[in-house]
Each structure stands twice: as structure tokens, then as C-alpha cells.
Amino acid sequence: MRRVLVVDDERNITFVIKAILERGGFEVDVFNSSVEALKRLSEPRVPYCAVVTDLYMPDQDGMAVLAHMKDTHPDIPVVMITAFGTVDSAVQALKKGAFDYITKPFEQGEILAIIEKAANTFQLRNTEPSNESGDSRLSKTLVIGKSPAMQEVVRIVRKVALSPSTVLITGESGTGKELVALEIHRHSERVHQPFIKINCAAVPHHLIESELFGYEKGAFTGAVNSKPGRFELAHEGTLFLDEVAEMPLEMQAKLLRVIQEAEFERVGGLQTIKINVRIVAATNKDLAKEVREGRFRDDLYYRLNVVSLLLPPLRERRVDIEDLVYFFIKKFNDKLGKRIESVDSVCLKTLCSYSWPGNIRQLENVLERAILMSEGSILRSIDLPEEVFRGEASLPASSxxxxxxxxxxxxxxxxxxxxxxxxxxxxxxxxxxxxxxxxxxxxxxxxxxxxxxxxxxxxxxxxxxxxxxx
Ligand SMILES: Nc1ncnc2c1ncn2[C@@H]1O[C@H](COP(=O)(O)OP(=O)(O)OP(=O)(O)O)[C@@H](O)[C@H]1O
Ligand SMILES: [Mg+2]
Missing domain, CATH: 1.10.10 (Arc Repressor Mutant, subunit A)
Incomplete structure (x- = not known):
């Protein structure tokens, strides 16, 4: 389902958003009155994978739309449109459970990327993989994998989700670390609170502190307004520290203090802020080795590693490949408007014998391309890129x-x-x-x-x- 509801009282804005989203392959229903939109959204089943709403509207505002969606259709992500310079209200919206926000004036790429992500999230929330058992909410998992190793991961996830313990997830690139972090959040009591992420490898070192802890107006040149950091945004929810091995040593000391004391000050601030945040960290490095070689503080390592989860590479759990293939086929059928119904046996064999150095992320990318190239309802080897037939990366597919x-x-x-x-x-x-x-x-x-x-x-x-x- 790739249909989005857009509500904004300004017709030129809805016109532009509709055009952008349609170019991105979405169907779009536009409302210029929040009352009308809410009427539509009050129907028991609505065909949307995302709702985009302006924050300021006469009658009911965007927060009312958000609150309504949280009550009636909590699985549909809501994206808020805010005017430039009103970051605080955007933050409020995030705290109340908005999926993301877009500031006017916006860029075409930005809005498409956000809605694309929202649509994926919606799809994940509504996918019930075949490996689940029972029908309670907690038994649903987004993590596909019937291999014993993945079943064990799912079992531990459910167990630790209910505790406040810190979890360290390790595994090669593309093995599903972020998905598992989200899964821990989804199964915890914090599920209706924010899941906030920071990628320590993507944020420049000198900005990590202000990103994590926020800053007060005037704390440094350019700090024209105060801004909350990820810890504050994650209050009562989960903070996901991705690529944690990349965190600079001096920040590691500060992070340790905050985790231990559950309080901190914003950069340039005097007031102590108390927080209640569950930490999940991930890395594709061997963190114990980083400790031995002096790049990671041992005390922080022990703090993070209360529960550790190791995600095995895909080549060590090939029995999971077929289910993943069908999962991604469903996803890309929806996204690309295709109707693949099955995979022919040679194609499936090729996919199952390749060694997947980039793991599930690579499998996902290969399938997206293959499905795009395919004609008809069966996926064939001819649709696969050359890389999966090649190299020592692959098991000997032929003698x-x-x-x-x-x-x-x-x-x-x-x-x-x-x-x-x-x-x-x-x-x-x-x-x-x-x-x-x-x-x-x-x-x-x-x-x-x-x-x-x-x-x-x-x-x-x-x-x-x-x-x-x-
Ligand atoms: N077991 C799984 N079942 C279904 N989808 C999965 C599974 N594991 C991973 N994925 C999907 O594969 C992609 C990559 O997963 P994810 O981003 O969680 O990996 P990662 O370990 O964080 O990778 P990186 O180290 O590159 O950041 C995502 O689209 C994710 O939804
Ligand atoms: Mg990741």
C-alpha cells in the first residue's frame, strides 16, 4: 500500500507535496481542511501508509491529527510539516509520537526520503512473518529467521526487552543490528515512547556532545537557539547508539557518567536534567578488541555490555535466505508496483549459495534491483546481478x-x-x-x-x- 494522506490548509503546499510524492510512486489524497481529514481518518480501516499534516491549521491543528492517529491507527506514521524556526514545536510533535518532521521550505529529496522511510516502517509494522507462534502482541516479530541462531536472538530480545538493562548488539554490516534494536524497543514497556537514534560514525566528533546532550543559546558561535539533545528526546524511551565504537574517547567518559547517573547538563547549560532512558548500542567492530587496543574505555564497555547479542552473518544461516527472499519480494512488489509470485529454483539456489558479504542489506539491494528488472511473475537467475554468480565470495556454484x-x-x-x-x-x-x-x-x-x-x-x-x- 503506497497511499498517503496529506492535509494542509494551504492549497499550494498540498499541490507541491502531491506532485513530489506522485513522482516518487505514491498515490496521494489531499485535504485542505483538518476537519475533513479527521473525518476520513475516523473510518475503521484507512488505506494509508503515512499521514502528512501541517502543524498550524485553523480548526484542528496538526497535533490534534497526530493525537487522533495515535488513538485510532497507531501503526500509521504521521509526518509533521512545520515552519522554519519552530523547531521546538517539531520536538513536541516527536515527543508525542510523530514519525518525523519536515520544515518549510522543504526539498523534494528530503520529503520523499522521509515518506519512503515512513512507508517502510508502516509495512514492517504490518508484516507478520511466518515464524511467529501464538497471537499475543509480544509474539509478533519483525525479525525473520527460522535458523536456530536467529530464533535464539528473538528469544533473548523478548526477554531483555522487558528489563531496563543496556544491550550491546554486535554483528557484521547489514546483519540487522538496527532492526533488532528497534525490536527491543517495540517489545518493551517503552513502546509508546520515542525510539531515538544517533549514528556515532556519521556525526562529526566535535558535534557529538551537543547532539547527545543538546545546548543552550549562546553556548558556542552559531548556537542562536537552545536545542535539546538525543538524550532528552529519548526520555522514557530508548536511545540507540549506533556504531558506538566510533565514539571519541573523551566523549566515552561523558557518556559513561550520564548512563551511570541518569542526569546531565546541556552544553553551556547550568541546569541538571534528569532522564530515564534505555540504552541499546551497536557496533560491527569487536569491542573487546577495541578495549584491548586502547580505543574504547573498558568501564564503558562493561556498562554497555550488560546483555550482548551477536547477530550471525547470513552465510552462517542460509536456511533463512528463502523466507527473506519472499519477504523482500512482497516489499518490493508493493514499492515498485510489480507482481512477482515466485522464484524459480535455479535463481533460489544461486541466492542460497552466494556468501553475502554485505548480509541482509546486500540481499535486499540485490532483490530490489532484480525485481525492478524482472518481467512476468517469476523471478529468474537472468534478473540477478553478476556479483552473485562470481568470485571466491560464492560457494562453488559450478565445478x-x-x-x-x-x-x-x-x-x-x-x-x-x-x-x-x-x-x-x-x-x-x-x-x-x-x-x-x-x-x-x-x-x-x-x-x-x-x-x-x-x-x-x-x-x-x-x-x-x-x-x-x-
Ligand atoms: N532478520 C531480518 N528480517 C527482516 N529484515 C531484516 C532482518 N535483518 C535485517 N533486515 C533488513 O535488512 C536491512 C539491514 O538491516 P540493519 O540496517 O538493521 O542492519 P545493520 O546491522 O544495522 O547494518 P549496518 O551495519 O550496515 O548499519 C534493513 O532493511 C532491515 O530491515
Ligand atoms: Mg546499522
């Missing part, structure tokens, strides 16, 4: 002989070459085991002494003993 044949070597020659390679390997190994003794080797292989000697000659092996190259 050297098969490749030689396709490179133009005649069928019989290609097969003989491959057979000889296997014979040589076995014989050499056997010779080694039997210290070059021909009689014993022949016995072990079930050949006559004479037969083995002929084979050795044919394969160009000396009968004096094994080649040292083995």
Missing part, C-alpha cells in the same frame, strides 16, 4: 569442469580433466598416508598393484612417492 566446458573445451575432455584432478587428489593423499608404499596404497584404493602403477603413469605421478607439493 571447474563445467566452467571449462562453457569456455569451449569439448564435453568429454572437460569431464576427463576434472576426473583426473579428483583421481590425482585421492591417490596422492592415499600415497602420503601409506608413506609411498604402492602395495598398501593399491589395497586402500581397491586397485591392483599393476592398475595403480598404470594410473600413476597416466596422471604423470612418480611411483617413487608422493609429490611434495601436497
Amino acid at each position: 571447474p569442469a563445467a566452467e571449462a566446458f562453457y569456455d569451449g573445451v569439448p564435453f568429454k575432455d572437460a569431464v576427463r580433466k576434472q576426473t583426473q584432478a579428483i583421481e590425482r587428489e585421492i591417490i596422492e593423499k592415499s600415497l602420503l598416508e601409506n608413506e609411498g608404499n604402492i602395495t598398501r596404497t593399491a589395497e586402500r584404493l581397491g586397485l591392483s598393484r599393476k592398475g595403480l602403477q598404470l594410473k600413476l603413469k597416466e596422471l604423470g605421478l612418480s611411483s617413487q612417492g608422493p609429490r611434495t607439493s601436497l
